[in-house]
Amino acid sequence: MDRINIGLLFSTSGTYRHLGRNGLLGALYAIEKVNGDPSYPFTLNADIRNPAGVVSDYVHHARSLLTSNIHHLVGTITSSTRKEIIPDVREYRGLLWYGIPYEGYECDENVVYHGACPNQNLLPLLEYAVKQFGKRIAILGSNYVWGWESCRIAREAILSVGGEVLDDSFYHLDTLNFDLIIQKLKQSHPDFIINNLIGDSSYAFLHQLDNQWSHSPLPVLSCNLTECELTCLNELPHLRLYSSLIFFESLNPAFVAQARQFVGTDTRITGNFVGSYLSVMSLANAIVKADSAEVDRVCAVLPEISTDSPMSVEIRIAANQHAILPCSIGERLGDSFVPVVNFPATAPNPYLVGHEFLTSTSGQETEPQRKLRLIR
Known part of the structure; x- marks a missing residue:
């Protein structure tokens, strides 16, 4: 096992290029750490x-x-690209290490998930927001599986506590004009907005909403807006931005400083950076444990490995090949998110089996009060 080749598949150009570049740097930093550590008998x-x-x-x-x-x-x-390549990963007996938060409703034996699923990020965020802001919400999403499923879960969660969904809209990934929905939002005046847009669409929506909003600052919540994207946003005095992620820079300044020695002082160390970093570190630890890079042997030892994380917890992988992850909710302050509440590491429940919406964020699941409407 002198040298093991791995593929890094990140879009560093295109509409979500900032996320892709940041994820790539997280993976490369982990590779640097593995290759510089003699306890790993390979590069x-x-x-x-x-x-x-x-x-x-x-x-x-x-x-x-x-x-x-x-x-x-x-x-x-x-998620659309993840789902598109899974058949090929299966056919060629590979393993995809996925480090981005996603919408759940998937467990694939050829994927190891280090991105949070909804019971680890979206539901804690909604529980916080309902207590802080109210139950009348609007939901926007990009028109693919992340948007569809995340918006559906948010809708079900809000309805389960007697809330009201004022609008639920989807947009193409390249949509940059949001005048119509903003006019509706100005009339309906929601307590908060769930923003499941991605990349340039998200930035355009936030700028246009801020320019036209004249009421008290409106909370806009996301599970995929990271600190590397905040530099793309102007000051937004009419909005309050919140995000629910596994990592913010203020949680571990020492890790951030060490990482920047390799990736550059201007690089933001985000939840996506850390998700990709943990993916590579867990892969390396599994190869050591299995004494092999063969996929079957690596998968067999996944429940036995633990990986140091910058969140001050050891990351373990559950039987469904999802990482057990903590979550932090942060509010934007300048070009950073400042944590307002932290949740402990929570067992992944991608299908929300037995999860009672907005009453449990501790991983202790209970019987649901209502059935989910599954859209395919």
């Missing part, structure tokens, strides 16, 4: 591909990597 070599946000290019690059005797892929950003 990792990265084959980096940039699909530029084009779904068909993800498939092309994934197949190219998998047919080049590379069995471990780290990356993808959107």
